[in-house]
Amino acid sequence: MTRLRRVHCSRWTRELRDVLAGHTVQPVGQIRQCGRRPVPRRSRGPRAAEIDANYLATEHDRTVTVDVFRAIRRLFATEPLASRIEHETVPGPSVQGDDEIIAAGLEQGTCGYHAIGTCAMGPNDDGVVDPQLRVRGVTGLRVVDASVLPTMVGGNLNGPVSTLAWRAADLINRSRPGAK
Structure with missing residues (x-):
């Protein structure tokens, strides 16, 4: 320092x-x-x-x-x-x-890593969460935080997680009965 x-x-x-x-x-x-x-x-x-x-x-x-x-x-x-x-x-x-x-x-030294990937999203069954942020094998549950990011972001997580949250809100709204 x-x-x-x-x-x-x-x-x-x-x-x-x-x-x-x-x-x-x-x-x-x-x-x-x-x-x-x-x-x-x-x-x-x-x-x-x-x-x-x-x-x-x-x-x-x-x-x-x-x-x-x-x-x-x-x-x-x-x-x-x-x-x-x-x-x-x-x-x-x-x-x-x-x-x-x-x-x-x-x-x-100290660790500056942010915990990510513990519930990684992926296109096939290897990912815990699907691309719609739904937990595979559990009905009605989505994960919307940095744990779904499959790889480490080369910077602060605020932007990617905020973007993920906006995308999740859109996905959730579209999945509701009667949604357009």
């Missing part, structure tokens, strides 16, 4: 400078990691699964993470950003080696 000391830009208002000053920037994140691991179940029930996300388990994921981390450090060392940055707080300037960066990410 990098803490901004102050922001100076002639086109920004004083209020915006005040809002941005002292904020934290968390620039490193990998949307599509390669490491995968099945979720084993010890028994039935919602708390029975032991989840290990397998973060940074592949050489590709480690290389991409270190490369992006170093690129962000280079970016923050250039003007006009450099003179506006007070100091790096996490993992700190002493963390330099690839293994140190990876270790810091695993120890101090």
